[in-house]
Amino acid sequence: MATETLTIGKALNTGLRRALENDPKVIIMGEDVGKLGGVFRITDGLQKDFGDQRVIDTPLAESGIIGTAVGLAIRGYRPVCEIQFDGFVYPAYDQIVSQVAKMHYRSGGRLSIPMVIRIPFGGGIGAVEHHSESPEAYFAHTAGLKVVTCSNPQDAYVMIQQAIASDDPIVFLEPKRRYWEKGQVDLDAPLSDAYPLHSARVVRPGTDATVLAYGPMVRTCLEAATAAAEDGRELEVIDLRSLSPLDLTAAYESVKRTGRAVVVHEAPSNIGLGAELAARITEECFYSLESPVLRVTGFDIPYPAARVEEEFLPDLDRVLDAVDRTFGW
Amino acid sequence: MAKGDPGGTTRSRRATPRSRKGAAGDPALVQLLTPEGERIDSATGPDGTEYRVDFTDEEYRGLYRDLVLVRKLDAEATALQRQGELGLWASLLGQEAAQVGSGRALRTQDMAFPTYREHGVLYCRGIDPIMPLGLFRGVDQGGWDPNEFKFNMYTIVIGAQTLHATGYAMGITIDGKTGTDDGEAAIAYFGDGATSQGDVNEAFVWASVFNAPLVFFCQNNQYAISEPLERQTRVPLYQRAAGFGFPGVRVDGNDVLATYAVTRTALDNARLGQGPSLIEAYTYRMGAHTTSDDPTRYRIASEVEAWQAKDPIARVKVFLEKQKIADADFFAEIDEQARRESVHLRERVLAMPDPEPVTMFDHVYPNGSPLLDEQRAKFSRYMESFEGSAH
Numbered sequence: 001m002a003t004e005t006l007t008i009g010k011a012l013n014t015g016l017r018r019a020l021e022n023d024p025k026v027i028i029m030g031e032d033v034g035k036l037g038g039v040f041r042i043t044d045g046l047q048k049d050f051g052d053q054r055v056i057d058t059p060l061a062e063s064g065i066i067g068t069a070v071g072l073a074i075r076g077y078r079p080v081c082e083i084q085f086d087g088f089v090y091p092a093y094d095q096i097v098s099q100v101a102k103m104h105y106r107s108g109g110r111l112s113i114p115m116v117i118r119i120p121f122g123g124g125i126g127a128v129e130h131h132s133e134s135p136e137a138y139f140a141h142t143a144g145l146k147v148v149t150c151s152n153p154q155d156a157y158v159m160i161q162q163a164i165a166s167d168d169p170i171v172f173l174e175p176k177r178r179y180w181e182k183g184q185v186d187l188d189a190p191l192s193d194a195y196p197l198h199s200a201r202v203v204r205p206g207t208d209a210t211v212l213a214y215g216p217m218v219r220t221c222l223e224a225a226t227a228a229a230e231d232g233r234e235l236e237v238i239d240l241r242s243l244s245p246l247d248l249t250a251a252y253e254s255v256k257r258t259g260r261a262v263v264v265h266e267a268p269s270n271i272g273l274g275a276e277l278a279a280r281i282t283e284e285c286f287y288s289l290e291s292p293v294l295r296v297t298g299f300d301i302p303y304p305a306a307r308v309e310e311e312f313l314p315d316l317d318r319v320l321d322a323v324d325r326t327f328g329w
Numbered sequence: 330m331a332k333g334d335p336g337g338t339t340r341s342r343r344a345t346p347r348s349r350k351g352a353a354g355d356p357a358l359v360q361l362l363t364p365e366g367e368r369i370d371s372a373t374g375p376d377g378t379e380y381r382v383d384f385t386d387e388e389y390r391g392l393y394r395d396l397v398l399v400r401k402l403d404a405e406a407t408a409l410q411r412q413g414e415l416g417l418w419a420s421l422l423g424q425e426a427a428q429v430g431s432g433r434a435l436r437t438q439d440m441a442f443p444t445y446r447e448h449g450v451l452y453c454r455g456i457d458p459i460m461p462l463g464l465f466r467g468v469d470q471g472g473w474d475p476n477e478f479k480f481n482m483y484t485i486v487i488g489a490q491t492l493h494a495t496g497y498a499m500g501i502t503i504d505g506k507t508g509t510d511d512g513e514a515a516i517a518y519f520g521d522g523a524t525s526q527g528d529v530n531e532a533f534v535w536a537s538v539f540n541a542p543l544v545f546f547c548q549n550n551q552y553a554i555s556e557p558l559e560r561q562t563r564v565p566l567y568q569r570a571a572g573f574g575f576p577g578v579r580v581d582g583n584d585v586l587a588t589y590a591v592t593r594t595a596l597d598n599a600r601l602g603q604g605p606s607l608i609e610a611y612t613y614r615m616g617a618h619t620t621s622d623d624p625t626r627y628r629i630a631s632e633v634e635a636w637q638a639k640d641p642i643a644r645v646k647v648f649l650e651k652q653k654i655a656d657a658d659f660f661a662e663i664d665e666q667a668r669r670e671s672v673h674l675r676e677r678v679l680a681m682p683d684p685e686p687v688t689m690f691d692h693v694y695p696n697g698s699p700l701l702d703e704q705r706a707k708f709s710r711y712m713e714s715f716e717g718s719a720h
Contacts, residue, residue: 053503064492064531071496098486106470106482109692143693167695245700
């Protein structure tokens, strides 16, 4: 078993390299993905090794990146588009929502758009505005798209390959503040068996309350669970991984056992993923719940100036506070 | 006040299209058949390209047949909408030559990316003309196979398909399918209004810098719903190409011969690796934008009449008669064929069944979705719960 210690960024890079090697139809495209290797270096070295027809530096226009990728997909290619930052995806929103998502449906299943749209998302890196947003709910709301996110190097490596191999169009959200975090990666990990792309995962078992998170918040919640354990509370932490479709089997099972659920995400609470999770858990686990499903989220404001982002982002204290409140009912 | 603006003042009502200046100006356009039915041997484009066609009598008759059939089927669809059988119809009336001329210039291997008005091109691609009626009737989303016919699905969001065409053309290059005589090309259809869209301008940039084997085919029908060309541009549209670094040409879009010649040349250039070009087919939408608008609110009768005199079918008929390529029997036979096909179309549209409700859940994802499967199952049970349900 070839195991290496990699950062999430390097794991993604390695996964992309594998995808390019395994399928000549895979094409990476985006702004600065070639010589520069992307502003986060996720595509570092790929153009050098695969050429500028497989790793394409595009003009600076997001709708053009996605729209031309649709045409390449119709032609039989599997484009992997990089959007440089979350807040820059909106010029491409029409192409993603009206074209990428609906082409399969519109054609009665005759066309598939096997596209991956990679977006570094979320805050915590001290960036200026438009560089720290959490647009997942926009995409998760759109039928025809699938939305996934990873929280550790192993998943980053496997999930990016699974997403590229999938015929579904997938918005792949990368937790940019975690790009530099390291972990063990099994480079021979099977793509299909152990953890299918659309499955949630219990990342810390526990008995007293269930904490649901994804992407950058998984680590925050794991830290909260460690702290809670010192106070004698065993939190079960679930990494959702797939935001659309949601895999709630593990969540339901967990909540029915613990009786308590806290949903944590960076995005604002209003009409966010937390609302969907709270509603579904309430419907499915109503008689097991000891308290309402609580949310810990960003506030309903535009992403704030960097010097106050630590107050905007859910942190260990806010998660623990919510856990306390679930016990106070 | 813009000429051609319905405005309401006496003065504007006297305005004629001939007096248009500025945006719509520059009357120079490639023409091989005048509105009076006179043949012009060759015409020169703005970059000096010489355009000519050399059709057999049978081919001339074939083009005439296409034009008449396409107009008749379109008229039938408009009538069906008026009778409540279609939710909406986007008529191509007046644009038959632009569509048949360009559609017939395509080779089998070329891929077309249409808007929702390209029924004439669809017809030229060999697709059953009933297909788009399913979309407008609301029983499906358009039922043809884009790969089989090399004609993509209708795109309703304005200009979005120009980027798809550009990406597809980039794929042709990557596949190494240019530079030879059996190479491939793509063609993107759009209207004058679409030229204001960001996507169209991005497509111009992309196609240019990647030297994509692509023809941008703009049917300038003078109006984007109610907004005249003057609201979209202050320069002739074909001239925009120069700013993006590829050739542009304006062709008489009511002249099926010139449209064919210009499109064929542009496609040949593309497939030979010479990159994209823009064709502005200068034409006129004789009807409404769709059956839901009223063009008498935004344009004047004299303008419509002036364009009527440039009718794309009448001039071919005059030419065929003068040259004795076709006789009265031929024209009668075509009319009869058109009548038969439109009756047949009508019968089949009326017989189109509504889809089974549960099929609305089909084809959302190639790989399916557990949550959607659950929703479909619940919906099925709900439908089955009704007494006497056949479902």
